[in-house]
Amino acid sequence: MPASKLIDNQVRVETPEGIDFVQAAAGPVPRILAYMVDLGWRCLVYMVIGILSAFVGGLGSGAFLILTFLLEWFYPVFFEVLRKGQTPGKKALGLRVVNADFTPIGWGASIVRNLLRAADFFPAFYATGLISMMLTGRFQRLGDLAAGSLVIYQEAERPLTVDPQIKPLMPSVPLTREERQGIVDLTLRSGSISESRQEELANLLTPVTGESGTAGLNRLKGIGVWLLGGKR
Template identity: 30%
Template sequence: MNEPTYVSGSNREASVVTPEHVMLRFQTAGLGSRATAMLIDTGILLLVNLTVFILFGIVLFGKEEDLFLDDDNYTIAIVLLVTFIVNFGYFWLLEAFWGGQTVGKKLVGIRVIRDNGQPATFVSSTIRNLFRIIDAMPTGYFLGALVCFFHPRDKRIGDMVAGTIVVVESGQQSTLFQKKKDKQPNGFDLN
């Protein structure tokens, strides 16, 4: 398959000319919308992780015997494994199977696609999310945010390696910050 040709435009727009000579234009999602989506996703993961820890805490402390002397007690290892799977799998599986979106991205109105304008694939989502570990260094996604801030198409390291880009969904405002129109009883808009 031929690689797409990029057309330069404004700093917030990515244009792709496909092999069929069709120009696709996307508005890239900036650091603010990406950070908002990340905060929402982090809040969801915090609640899930808290629930996992509470449930396993009940199991651990509900036993009457000494936990650390019991050789066949693998509860702590299971907690760590479940926590890793939930935290890594949340972003990876949702982006791979939910059209390039997580819950936070859906609420903010952004989506992950490939550089050629096609939907994100399972492989691109896997690569992108494996590099999430590097983007999160040293803490709080500082490196990823710094790279995203200076990249012309608002890409973090995982996006550059996976060949993906985060874009604003076309023709749609953020459902999180959508303004409701005031209407009079007769149905006419006040605006």
């Protein structure tokens, strides 16, 4: 693991099912480097727009000002919302913008965090934003605090798999939508949850399985495979 990750705080979020998810919040250095990469791309686009607008005269100057304004303020918003929280700079540094609960960031939160870059820049060179990141446990600048967003390291996606030894088992009682979703989630993510924690969660659904402990967990996983259509 890179040294930069070791010094960053670990952010923990607990789901309603009692499962903890942990991500590494990105500190100031990788975020500054990502910003510099994005700035380089924007400057390149500015040059192209400037050259093209020179051939149009006065109308081109007006169009140049409008396009540079939109690019400066909405370039990050476009990528954060439509490109899984990653501008080209963040993608190059392995970073991603998410909501505080690790869900994908939306238009509202992205617009807020980027419009407040002006406040983070004050008095110069993003001094306020840097101070804010150093004082908050999750390295959040003012825009992040207002929008409820985080910048985290992008973890490599792990395929969700099911133990091939588990055989499909039809539930003996009707299941609610929430119960079905919970059983499927537990079945797919069992590889990343300790056995004791799995049994603890399975015991909550004893009325569904009719058993507790390891027997109840195995039965629950069988129901999960059945709900998945018998897929392995």
